[in-house]
Amino acid sequence: MAANRILVAMSGGVDSSVTAALLAEAGHEVVGVTMKTFCYQDTPAHGRTCCGLDGIMDARRVADALGIPHYVFDVEEEFTRDVIDDFVTEYARGRTPNPCVRCNANTKFGDLLRRGRALGCDGIATGHYVRSFRGDDGRAGLLRGVDRAKDQSYFLWGLPPELLPLLHFPLGSLTKPQVRERARQLELVTAEKPESQEICFVPTGDYRDLLRKRLTPRHPALEPGPIRHVDGQLVGEHSGYAGFTVGQRKGLGGGFSEPHYVIRVEPETRTVVVGPQEALRSSRVLVNDLNWFHGPPQAGEQVRVQLRHRAPDVPARVATVDDSALELTLATPQLAVTPGQSCAVFREDELVGGGRIRTG
Amino acid sequence: MDYIYLDHAASSPLRPEVRAAMREVEESTPGNPSSPHRYGREARARLDEARHRVAGVLGADPMSVVFVRGGTESDNLAILGWTRSVRRTGGRPRLLHSAVEHSAVAAAAREVEAEGGRVEIFPVAPDGSARLDDALESLRANATENGSGDVFGGLVSCLWVSHETGLVLPIAEVAHWARERRFQVHVDGVQGVGRLDPVPIVAAVDLFSLSARKLGGPPGMGVLVAGRGVTLHPTLFGGGQENGLRPGTEDVAGAVGTAVALEAAVSQRQAEWSRLGALRDALEARLREGIPDLVIHGSEGRRTPHILNVGIPGVPLDVLPGALDLEGVAVSAGSACRSGATGPSPVLAALYGEAHAVRVAPLRISLGWNTRASEVEEAGSVIIRVVEGVRRAFGGPL
Numbered sequence: 078m079a080a081n082r083i084l085v086a087m088s089g090g091v092d093s094s095v096t097a098a099l100l101a102e103a104g105h106e107v108v109g110v111t112m113k114t115f116c117y118q119d120t121p122a123h124g125r126t127c128c129g130l131d132g133i134m135d136a137r138r139v140a141d142a143l144g145i146p147h148y149v150f151d152v153e154e155e156f157t158r159d160v161i162d163d164f165v166t167e168y169a170r171g172r173t174p175n176p177c178v179r180c181n182a183n184t185k186f187g188d189l190l191r192r193g194r195a196l197g198c199d200g201i202a203t204g205h206y207v208r209s210f211r212g213d214d215g216r217a218g219l220l221r222g223v224d225r226a227k228d229q230s231y232f233l234w235g236l237p238p239e240l241l242p243l244l245h246f247p248l249g250s251l252t253k254p255q256v257r258e259r260a261r262q263l264e265l266v267t268a269e270k271p272e273s274q275e276i277c278f279v280p281t282g283d284y285r286d287l288l289r290k291r292l293t294p295r296h297p298a299l300e301p302g303p304i305r306h307v308d309g310q311l312v313g314e315h316s317g318y319a320g321f322t323v324g325q326r327k328g329l330g331g332g333f334s335e336p337h338y339v340i341r342v343e344p345e346t347r348t349v350v351v352g353p354q355e356a357l358r359s360s361r362v363l364v365n366d367l368n369w370f371h372g373p374p375q376a377g378e379q380v381r382v383q384l385r386h387r388a389p390d391v392p393a394r395v396a397t398v399d400d401s402a403l404e405l406t407l408a409t410p411q412l413a414v415t416p417g418q419s420c421a422v423f424r425e426d427e428l429v430g431g432g433r434i435r436t437g
Numbered sequence: 438m439d440y441i442y443l444d445h446a447a448s449s450p451l452r453p454e455v456r457a458a459m460r461e462v463e464e465s466t467p468g469n470p471s472s473p474h475r476y477g478r479e480a481r482a483r484l485d486e487a488r489h490r491v492a493g494v495l496g497a498d499p500m501s502v503v504f505v506r507g508g509t510e511s512d513n514l515a516i517l518g519w520t521r522s523v524r525r526t527g528g529r530p531r532l533l534h535s536a537v538e539h540s541a542v543a544a545a546a547r548e549v550e551a552e553g554g555r556v557e558i559f560p561v562a563p564d565g566s567a568r569l570d571d572a573l574e575s576l577r578a579n580a581t582e583n584g585s586g587d588v589f590g591g592l593v594s595c596l597w598v599s600h601e602t603g604l605v606l607p608i609a610e611v612a613h614w615a616r617e618r619r620f621q622v623h624v625d626g627v628q629g630v631g632r633l634d635p636v637p638i639v640a641a642v643d644l645f646s647l648s649a650r651k652l653g654g655p656p657g658m659g660v661l662v663a664g665r666g667v668t669l670h671p672t673l674f675g676g677g678q679e680n681g682l683r684p685g686t687e688d689v690a691g692a693v694g695t696a697v698a699l700e701a702a703v704s705q706r707q708a709e710w711s712r713l714g715a716l717r718d719a720l721e722a723r724l725r726e727g728i729p730d731l732v733i734h735g736s737e738g739r740r741t742p743h744i745l746n747v748g749i750p751g752v753p754l755d756v757l758p759g760a761l762d763l764e765g766v767a768v769s770a771g772s773a774c775r776s777g778a779t780g781p782s783p784v785l786a787a788l789y790g791e792a793h794a795v796r797v798a799p800l801r802i803s804l805g806w807n808t809r810a811s812e813v814e815e816a817g818s819v820i821i822r823v824v825e826g827v828r829r830a831f832g833g834p835l
Contacts, residue, residue, distance in 0.1 A: 148759035151778035194830035
C-alpha cells in the first residue's frame with residue numbers, strides 16, 4: 078500500500094487507538110481527529126464530562142505517544158441535525174431508532190470525509206470491526222469482521238457508496254483480544270479502557286430524559302395512553318409510548334397468564350399493543366430509507382438479513398424492491414422485528430446495503 | 438521549509454537574552470526573597486531590581502508594580518480585587534467593560550455579577566470607537582441612589598489592543614470619560630505592550646495588566662500596575678508578598694525575565710512597528726489577491742502591525758488551523774473551547790454581528806520578534822493553497 082495521508086477518527090477508546098497505531102506502523106501519514114458531537118451542558122460552567130473531554134484527552138495522549146498530529150472538530154451542529162433530531166423524531170413516531178447508523182452514514186463518515194479532504198487526506202479510518210476490500214474489477218465493498226462477536230457491519234449499511242474506496246478498517250481482520258494485546262504491547266493509555274455501552278449523547282442512560290428536553294411540553298409521545306391486548310381488550314395505562322419498544326416486557330404491569338410483550342406502538346392513538354410471544358413473530362419485513370453500495374438486489378433473490386445488533390443474520394427472499402421500499406420474506410419468522418431499527422442486507426459475508434425497518 | 442510559527446499573539450518564543458538572564462538568576466540566587474539571610478537578601482535585591490526595571494519601562498511607581506502569574510491573573514486581580522474592595526466597604530460595585538475583552542476580563546466580570554455587582558458591557562464599533570455612553574444609559578436607568586439621574590463611581594475595564602484583530606481602542610478617551618464620572622480605569626494591555634508607547638497609557642489609568650509570554654518573556658509571568666489611588670482586596674491569601682496582593686514565594690527568575698523581555702520589546706517597538714507593518718501589509722495584499730472574497734478584520738480602525746486577522750467565507754470555522762498545521766504553518770482561529778475545538782469568536786460577533794462570526798472562518802496570523810520576511814511570504818502561499826483545498830472539500834458533492 079502506498080503511504081498516504083489517512084484521517085483516523087479517534088474517540089479515545091482502545092479500538093480507534095489501535096487503528097491509528099496500525100496505520101502509522103504500516104507507513105501511512107496518520108492524522109488523528111476527535112469529533113466533538115454534543116455538549117452535555119448548556120451552561121458556561123463546564124463539568125468534567127462536558128464535550129467528552131476525557132475521551133478527547135485520551136485520544137490526544139495516544140496521538141502524542143504515536144507521534145501523530147491530533148485535532149478536535151466541532152460537528153455539534155451537524156450531529157444534532159442528522160442524528161439527535163432524527164432520534165427524537167423517530168421515538169415520537171413510535172419507532173426505535175439506531176442513532177449509530179445515522180452517525181456513521183452522516184457524521185462519522187460524511188462530515189469527516191469533508192474535513193479529511195480539507196486536511197489533504199486521501200483516506201479515512203475508524204476502529205470498526207469490519208473489513209474493507211477492493212475487488213479485481215476495482216469494486217470496493219465491506220465484509221463482516223473476523224471477530225463475529227464484535228462485528229459492526231450492521232451499523233454501516235448507510236454509508237455513501239462513493240466513500241467505500243476511501244475506507245480503512247484495520248481492525249476487521251483482528252479479534253478484540255488481539256486488539257487489546259496490541260494496545261498493551263504499544264503501552265497505549267487506552268489499553269484497558271472498558272467498552273462504551275451507552276448511546277453517547279444520552280449520558281444518563283435513560284433516553285426519555287433527552288426526549289423530555291427536546292420534545293414540546295405535553296408531547297403525545299410522553300403523555301399517558303392505553304395499553305391494549307392484541308385482541309382489542311384494554312389492559313392498562315402507560316406513561317408515554319416513547320418509553321416502549323417492540324419486544325419489551327418491562328413496564329407492562331402483571332396479571333397475564335403468560336409473559337406479555339410489546340407487539341407494536343400506535344402513535345395516532347398513543348396505544349401500546351401487547352400480546353404473548355407468538356404475536357411477536359413476523360415473516361414479512363418492509364424496509365424504507367434504502368441505501369445500496371452497488372445497486373439493489375433483485376426481486377426473488379435470496380439474501381441474508383440482520384434485523385438487530387448482535388442478532389445473527391437470517392435467510393430472506395426479496396419479495397419486491399424499488400427505489401423507496403424493499404419487502405422481504407423471512408425463511409423463518411423472527412421475533413420482535415422493530416420499526417425504526419436497521420435491516421442490513423448481506424450476500425454471504427458481504428454487506429450490500431440496507432434500510433430502516435418500517436413494519437415487521 | 439522549516440515550520441513557520443505565526444502565532445505570537447498566543448505565545449511568543451522566549452528571547453535568548455531573557456533565557457540567559459533567567460538562567461543566571463536560577464544559578465546564582467537560590468534563596469527566598471522573604472528570608473533574612475544572605476541568599477534571601479540577594480534574591481530580594483534581584484526582585485527589587487526587576488521591579489524597578491519594569492516600573493522604569495512603564496513610567497510607573499515601582500511600588501505599584503505587582504508581579505503575578507500571567508495575564509489572566511493580572512486581569513482577575515484588577516477586576517475582582519477592585520470590586521471586592523468596594524463590597525468590603527458596603528458598596529455595590531459597578532463595572533463597565535467593552536464587548537471585545539479577552540475572556541480573562543469577560544469571565545471575571547461574570548463573576549462580579551454573580552457576586553452581586555452591576556456589570557454593563559459597552560459596544561465597540563468596527564473602527565475601535567468605544568460607545569461608553571450606551572452602557573451609562575443602562576446604568577442610569579437602574580440607578581436609584583442619585584437624584585440627578587447621573588451615575589458616578591465605578592470601574593471601567595477596556596482592552597488596549599484587541600488580541601484577535603490588533604484593533605487599537607481609544608484608551609485616552611476612555612480615561613477622560615471615566616475621570617469625568619469618577620470611574621477608575623483598568624486596561625488589559627497584554628497585546629499593546631511592545632507595539633505602542635505604554636508610558637502615557639499607564640499614566641492615564643489606574644490599573645494596567647500585561648503578560649510576559651506575549652513579549653518573548655517567561656510563560657506564567659504577568660504584571661499588574663496598581664496605582665496609588667486604587668484599593669484592591671486580594672484574590673489569593675497567604676503571606677504578604679507583592680504588597681499582600683499576590684501571596685506566595687516570588688519567582689525571582691521570572692520577574693527578571695519579565696523585566697528583560699519588557700525592556701527589549703518596548704525599546705524595539707518603533708523599529709518593529711515598521712518592520713512587521715511592512716510584512717503584514719505584503720501578506721495582506723498577497724492574501725487579498727489569492728482569495729478575492731477575503732475579509733480583513735480590524736481594518737476599519739487603527740491596527741497594530743503584529744496581528745492580521747482575515748475572514749474566509751464559506752468554510753467551517755474549525756478546519757483551517759489543522760489544515761495549515763499539516764502544511765507547516767502555525768496560526769490560530771476563533772476561540773478554542775475546553776475541548777480544543779474551535780467555535781465562533783465572541784469578539785468578532787461583537788464587532789461584526791453573530792451571523793458574520795458563524796459564517797466567516799477567521800484566521801489570526803500574528804508576527805513577533807523572530808518572524809522573518811521569508812516565512813511570511815511562504816505562509817502567504819501556503820494559506821492560499823490550503824484555503825483552495827478546503828473550499829474544494831466543502832464545495833461539491835461528497
